[in-house]
Amino acid sequence: MRRQRSNGAREATARVDESKVAGDGDGRTSEKSAAGRYRIGVLAKALDLIDLLDTHEALTLTELSAHSGINKVTTLRILVNLEERGYVERDEASGRYRLGFRLLQLGMRASERLDLRTTARPVLKSLHAETGETVNLAIPGQDGLIYIDIIESTHGLRMAATIGARDDYNSTALGKAMLAHLPAAKRDELLAGQTFPRKTSRTIVEPQALLEELERVRRTGYAVDDEENEPGARCLAAPVFDYQGRLVAAISLSGPSSRVTPERESELAARVRDAAARISAALGYSQPSATDESPAATPADV
Numbered sequence: 382m383r384r385q386r387s388n389g390a391r392e393a394t395a396r397v398d399e400s401k402v403a404g405d406g407d408g409r410t411s412e413k414s415a416a417g418r419y420r421i422g423v424l425a426k427a428l429d430l431i432d433l434l435d436t437h438e439a440l441t442l443t444e445l446s447a448h449s450g451i452n453k454v455t456t457l458r459i460l461v462n463l464e465e466r467g468y469v470e471r472d473e474a475s476g477r478y479r480l481g482f483r484l485l486q487l488g489m490r491a492s493e494r495l496d497l498r499t500t501a502r503p504v505l506k507s508l509h510a511e512t513g514e515t516v517n518l519a520i521p522g523q524d525g526l527i528y529i530d531i532i533e534s535t536h537g538l539r540m541a542a543t544i545g546a547r548d549d550y551n552s553t554a555l556g557k558a559m560l561a562h563l564p565a566a567k568r569d570e571l572l573a574g575q576t577f578p579r580k581t582s583r584t585i586v587e588p589q590a591l592l593e594e595l596e597r598v599r600r601t602g603y604a605v606d607d608e609e610n611e612p613g614a615r616c617l618a619a620p621v622f623d624y625q626g627r628l629v630a631a632i633s634l635s636g637p638s639s640r641v642t643p644e645r646e647s648e649l650a651a652r653v654r655d656a657a658a659r660i661s662a663a664l665g666y667s668q669p670s671a672t673d674e675s676p677a678a679t680p681a682d683v
Contacts, residue, residue, distance in 0.1 A: 423455075423459070426449070426451050426455065426456075426459060427459045427462075427463060429449050429451070430445055430449055430451070430456065430459055430460065430463070430469075431463070431468065431469070431480070431484070433445060433448050433449055434469060434478060434479060434480045435480065438479065439472065439475070439477035439478060439479040440477060440478055441475075441476055441477050441478070442456060442457055442460065442476070442478070445460070445478065460478060463481070464478075464481070466483060467481045467482060467483030468480070468481050468483050468484055469481045470482075497518070497520070497529070497621075497629065497630060497664070498518065498529055498530050500660060500663045500664060501518050501530065501621070501630070501632065501660045501663075502530065504632075504656050504659050504660050504663075505518060505530060505532055505632065505656070506532060507656070508632075508634065508652060508653070508656040509532045509534075511652060512634055512649065512652060513534060513535055513536060514534045514536075514634050514635065514636040514640065514641065514649075515531065515532065515533050515534040515634070515635045515636060516531070516532050516632065516633065516634055516635075516656075517530070517531050517542060517555065517632065517633045517634075517635060518530040518531070518621075518630060518631075518632050519548075519555045519559075519630060519631055519632075519633070520629065520630045521559045521563070521571065521628070521630075522547060523571065524547060525547040525548055525549055525550060525556070526547065526548050526549075526550060526553065526555050526556050526559060526631075527545065527546070527547055528542045528543065528544055528545065528546050528547075528548070529544060529545075529630075530544065531543070531544055534636060536636070536640070548610070549577070549578060549580075549610070550571065550572065550575075551577040551584065551585050551586065551591055552577075552578070552580050552581075552584045552585070552606065552609045552610040553606050553609075553610050553616065553618070553633075554603075554604040554605055554606035554616040554617055554618035554631075554633050554635075555604070555606075555616070555618045555631045555632075555633045556604075556631075557591075557594060557595060557598050557604035557605075557606075557618070558598060558603065558604040558618040558619055558620045558631040558633070559620065559628060559630075559631050560572070560591075560595055561595040561596075561598035561599050561604065561620070562598075562599070562620040562622075562628045563628050572588075577591070580609065580610055580611065581608055581609055581610070581611065581612050583607055583608050583609045584609045584610070585609065601650070602619060602650075602654050603617055603618060603619045603650045603653055603654050604617070604618045604619070604631075605617055605618075605646070605650075606618075606633075606635075608638055613637055613638050613639075614635060614636070614637060614638060615635070615636065615637075615638045615641040615642075616633050616634065616635040616636075616641070617633060617634050617635075617641070617646065617649055617650050617653050618631050618632065618633035618634075618653065619631065619632060619633075619650075619653045619654045619656070619657035619658075620657060620661075621657050621660050621661050621664070622661045622664070622666040623661075623664045623665065623666060624664055624665025624666055624667075626666060626669070629664070630660075631657070632653065632656055632657050632660065633653065634649055634652070634653050
């Protein structure tokens with residue numbers, strides 16, 4: 382939860398954005414102009430080489446240079462950098478280049494996110510319709526959680542983040558819902574070396590206090606951001622699991638503290654937990670029985 386906006390402000394922003402891209406009436410002139418203005422030559426060449434390797438099983442340096450029209454020295458420099466990052470691989474015996482596993486990893490990750498968003502969307506829309514507040518879907522990232530879907534409140538005063546934006550684990554309900562249900566090793570990896578910024582007077586900044594809060598989250602099944610990330614804003618979040626019982630995301634409901642009040646917490650938290658459970662079920666997750674020790678929810682992992 383990062384921004385507080387009114388409908389009027391949103392409409393004004395929309396008008397400004399439209400004026401920036403206004404061109405020949407349908408936007409095409411401005412889009413072409415922007416594409417030329419922001420073109421990065423060496424990046425375009427690197428992408429051309431990747432596209433070539435996508436259409437050929439493997440190519441030598443000479444073949445890549447000839448097919449792309451890029452001189453051999455520049456082609457080699459680009460390939461060395463792509464190989465270093467895992468985007469291409471070079472066969473030592475033949476000297477031929479092929480696409481690397483890093484692209485496979487990115488493709489699989491993008492596919493997983495698309496499937497998650499597609500699966501979660503109807504449930505998010507239902508939660509939004511029931512409450513009228515902003516609902517968010519986020520996934521864990523190395524440098525903070527990442528918002529991948531948002532449906533904004535219809536109220537004039539609302540809390541909203543931006544799709545693709547990152548946020549902190551310690552100050553958000555989403556982040557705490559994730560940390561509470563990650564295996565200890567993964568949680569520690571995400572938190573290693575991170576400082577906990579104090580965004581408000583309520584932000585949890587002490588590691589031990591955060592661990593105690595995560596224990597409460599596991600007991601109740603939901604996390605609370607009580608004006609910890611932004612003054613005047615409250616948020617309730619619950620975890621989402623996949624078919625293997627792994628924490629893959631969290632969803633939240635956010636709004637001004639005047640509407641998302643402590644008195645409504647029980648009611649709203651139940652709705653959020655139910656929505657998260659429905660998304661998890663759609664992803665193939667089966668709720669463990671009381672005698673099961675699910676890797677995603679075992680307190681001993683903490």
